[in-house]
Amino acid sequence: MSGRSLQAFTTGISVAGQNVANANTPGYIREELNLDPSSSYRSGSLVFGTGVQVSGIRQQINTFLETRVHAAKGDLAASSAKSGIYSQLETVLNELGDDDLSTALSDFFSAIQNLANEPDQATLRQALIGQGTDLARDITDLRTRVDEIRSSQNLQLQDLVKEANALIDEIDRLNPQITQVEAGGLLQSDAGALRTQRYNALQRLSEIVPVQYRDRGDGGIDVFMGGDWLILDGAKQNLEIFSQPDRGLSLSYVRTTSTRSLLPDGAGQLRGIIDGRDEIAGGFIDDLDRLTANLVGEFNRIYSSGDGAVGYTALLSERGISDTAAALNAAGLPFNVKHGGFDLKVVNQATGEVTTTRITIDLDGLNANDTTLASLTAVVGAVTNVTASIDTSGRLSLAAANGYELKFGDDTSGALAALGINTFFSGKDSGSIAVQQSLRADPRLLATGRGGGPGDNRNVAALARVLDTPIPGLQGQSLTGFYESVVSKIGQSAAAESGLAQGSNAYLQSLLSQREQYSGVSLDEETIKIMEFQRSFQSAARLISTIDELLGVLMNM
Template identity: 50%
Template sequence: MGLNAALSMAKQSLEIFGTGIQVSGQNISNAGTPGYIREELVLNAADPFRQGALVLGTGVEVSGIQQQIDLFLETRIHSANTEYSSIEERNLIYKQLEAELRELTEGDLSSGMNEFLATINNVVNQPNSIPDREFVINEAEKFAAEISSLRLRVNDLREVQSVNVENLVKEANELIDTIIELNPKISKLEASGLLQSDAGALRTQRYTALNRLSELIPIRYRERSDGAIDLFTGSDYLVLAGSSQKLTLQTGTDRGVVTHEVLLSRTNSNISRTGGELKGVIEGRDDILGSFVDQLDTYTSNLIFEFNKIHASGEGTAGFEQLTAASSALDPTAALNSTQSGLPFQATHGSFQIKVTNKTTGLTNTTTINVDLDGIGADTTLNSLSAAIGGVTNLSSSVSTDGRLSITAGSDYEFRFSNDTSGALAAIGINTLFTGADSSDIQINSVIQQNQQFLATGQGGGPSDGSNAVLLAAFAENPIDSLGGISLDGYYEKVVSNIAQASASEAALSEGSQAFRDSLLGQREQFSGVSIDEETINVLTYQRAYQSAARLVSTIDELFTVLLNI
């Protein structure tokens, strides 16, 4: 038994050491393969046997070929992937928003406002200068276009994020399908009597899919005894035994942009904001970009209303013979300060004056129109306001079917407005420069576009009166109650400053999160990655062992020859 046992042991050693060289070769071949997990040949001493009074060893045996992976570390990496991916998406969106704001350049809104107000200042000393008046109108058009353009550009960014959501959901579902397909393959291969070996390449594919999926949404998994895994996101399953569910899109509209929420196909759980790139993209679309759209609308609506309130109380170098309001009321029978009226802005309790002038004699009749909005009794509606204006001598007034107030002077008469303490004229769009309600529809009143004489630079002091232009030039510095007592300029500066601070904070968070993830990936590389130096040493070790086993076979062969020659 001695020589036969030794020969059998040598033969087995040759096979095992050859396998060891093959495993090391596999590792070396995949040293540059992303996500590859180093494999190791697991060896154990074979069971001994008794021969007479002696207990002899039987060499070495293979327990299996196993991947070198720290599952706890993988779990930490998945969590770090989820956190970093979410923060980085927000960070990128902040940078995109900052680029669109173009602050500290000639194309930012602050510069546009300053250029617009500068043209009004030029009119103060020359209110009857036609070129200067036309320049004001041109700059107003340019400024309104800049606001609209910024709104469109931010909306474009939001639409891009909605497309990103679609792509991320598609990718996540493909990764889930990959895991579903790999599960039975791994179970089948590892259950084929191959000792305790891992289905290396298949497991690597699954680990790679899990790693990428963890960047998209938060995940956790548990491995079953057959090698397959159950996959979860939060408290919901994605893959559970023979059942699975995918990510689906729920489409809606938010602030004029098509948006998507992400639900699970079976449980209908909303996972849009649970974490990962998906969360970062959706928060960027709705919370970062969407919030800025709201702030831009707040800025623009206050710009329109506050400027128009001053403009509506002023006079141009010519009076109106006929004028139709720029804004329409949904319900002309509703109070002017009610939401039911459908007006973009709400008037307050007060009054304004209408001056009717005979163009031949120059005689002017001034009438005060009360705007009753004290909530006591019948409040002023568009219809009642029209009736009050129509009661002024040499004026007629009506409300069109689309809810617009129209005023017409009698033959050889013209009218102007002054001293509006109610904001009613600005609310309905009478004697205003800007039209619209917010950044989505701000424009210049076509009445002034077509005739610069209606630009209200004075307050009744004649062609050289620039007193209203003085007020218009300073309007952006006036405190506004709806903005918490800060000016329009102050509000926009605050918005831009907050975005800059939030962007810097997000960048710092991203940098810290990336550093933490990279440290975990470094640990993974040390534990699971391939070291060419180490594998070269392993190859040399197996080579020497193989040579020794071959030498043992040669020696045993010589001993058998000696026995046969006796």
């Protein structure tokens, strides 16, 4: 009896010492010695105890609480990832300071108004083209900066997948080791160090992807992600990356290697990165593209009806059409074309005589004769002193005869703007917008008037009104109003996500505090246990000494 007691109390001191030694070890789970009365025996009419026996050494862990901690870690990781992307996006927008897009738009339209007041001033023409170039550059620079955020998040995603796979491998490696040490669950003791390693790996994995686990009863665990498995009955599958194009970039996405299941929605750092990259940063690009497309489309629609101090001797449409037999409103052009027409003016450079031909754009859907690029080319090419053709890229090529130049006017169809003929801006989105090279090369081409000659400011005056005009494609908002609403929405969403992250962190800290109380090491409590086991050991030793003395007395009788 006393021998078993000494062994039990020595074991208790050893377990408490192990806890004290690991009090500051991250992720350590407190161990506890389980003691039971040893088997009793009967002597005559009496039943005697035989002392104490060690029934096992167990980690003190609350699996339900651990499950809540895993979920809370995943929620916080996802929210923190998205909050971080909001912060990066706000930093990019704030770095512009007074030179943000609202200011650039205002400066651009101020230059238009200045030219409207003095349409014949060459310096004001050049200033307008310069302001337009600055505006286009600001838009493309902003797009580039946001794309850099998306690319950096993409690299982080790839690193996290590697880390997640290493953690899955570690859990899968530890499972059989724990099973072997614990004899398939037959022992009443835990493989504490190995289990701690596995719990720590599981904790970190739960931050990266939403995982749940199930104890198999033999010391091993099965690990699940969403509705799929990562480790199951000794089988394992990792995560893999596959790429898809998204808004001009090749981006990485995640799925399982065997079942090809996609990363589930919800928690985890990977999900937060993907949502932040695609929905937050990508959503801003969508808004920026929308703003740019409506700026280009609305501005060019009005601009293309005007003419400059000189006309074009030759020009090539910006956009091509692959199916030259398709109706223009079904040919895949980025801007709408409707039933109407435009004026083609052939100007004699020597005399200034203007011959105007009305080019009809028939898109009424009747009689199967809607205007195609091929039919438009034929009609324009039939105009005296004009040559028209389609190049190998499906672009319309126009050239005036020697001594003549081409001007345009009164486009009610939108065909010129859609094709990119006689326009101010080239491109169609935030990644491609620019001022037409022909205008930068020769500012005299800038279309300020509408056929009225020197002093005619009708076209540029109409352009000046675009800034404050409600645009249907922007939900009835003006250009500056739409952009300011986008920036405001980002600020509000960033504040909301930051608040969510703070709330998630507070909840997690509450759970970790509960976990620390249950599974953590209290030096005071362990010191008390050591002292108790020490006194118990001393008492058991004293009992042995007493029995030894009694036996000595008996022997000497």
